[in-house]
Amino acid sequence: MSKKQELIELYTKEMTTKLGIKDLDKELFEKVVTGCGPAIYGKDASTVSGSDEKELNTVKQNFLIKKLGLKDGPELDAAIKEVIEVFGSSNKNKYRAIFYYLLTKKFNKEAIYN
Numbered sequence: 001m002s003k004k005q006e007l008i009e010l011y012t013k014e015m016t017t018k019l020g021i022k023d024l025d026k027e028l029f030e031k032v033v034t035g036c037g038p039a040i041y042g043k044d045a046s047t048v049s050g051s052d053e054k055e056l057n058t059v060k061q062n063f064l065i066k067k068l069g070l071k072d073g074p075e076l077d078a079a080i081k082e083v084i085e086v087f088g089s090s091n092k093n094k095y096r097a098i099f100y101y102l103l104t105k106k107f108n109k110e111a112i113y114n
Contacts, residue, residue: 031113050084
């Protein structure tokens with residue numbers, strides 16, 4: 001099994017057991033993981049720090065605005081906070097791929113990955 005496939009299994013287990021996500025779109029999730037590129041393999045890059053404003057701004061600028069094509073506004077910050085709440089603020093494993101998947105679903109931007 002490839003390292004990427006191992007990570008997809010790890011992330012899927014995290015979403016279904018720890019985060020309680022029941023309606024996982026596995027095909028979309030695999031595309032989001034692939035879209036993360038090499039970031040999923042680095043210890044630091046594979047997670048999002050929910051308390052680092054600079055990193056959260058990077059998520060907003062590089063993912064929500066550039067990748068998903070959304071316009072900047074308070075709803076983007078609110079969505080990021082919602083995703084952090086899904087993980088739980090004390091959860092150190094806010095995996096980037098899951099974070100991006102949840103934001104993609106939140107804004108109904110699944111078509112970006114087709």
